[in-house]
Amino acid sequence: MSVLASKLLADKEFAAKIDALKAKYPEPRTALLACLHLCQDELRHIPAECQAFIAERLGLAPAHVRGVVTFYEMYSEKPLGKYLLQVCKTLPCMLAGSEVLLEHMERKLGLKPGQTTKDGRFTLVTVECLACCDGGPALMVNDELYKNVSPERADEILKELE
Ligand code: FES
16 A cells, blocks of 8 residues: 555544545435545545545445446546646547647657656546537646647646646
């Protein structure tokens, strides 16, 4: 287990937050997504030990929790970079130039989709529709959505993150 995961699991405040989420929902299992977000926000991923911890706290089977983590693209079992760069690869964005944008970002960052820079700053991934199909190519950086992102605009966005 990583040091960060150990610290999080030993943190009474983290356990209290999980319990508070559990109490907020009518069924413990309906608090699962929120608990997973909480973990991922803290660690930039959801390792197996944290999945087991959350499963126990919510009274769920660990396999169920893992199934949810691996089903949704927004969760990761591998550590993500500080900035998660999500390029939409669905058809409307592709027709608007998302392939050109992706190739540009791959070259600029020296990454292929799914990879993270060695300094842990950037993870590049491709995703399905980001729900702004009239504004392609769409790029999401953590929780922020950018529309009509040209390669030049991507350079500006990355510079703002430095
Ligand atoms: S197709 Fe890219 S946001 Fe919908």
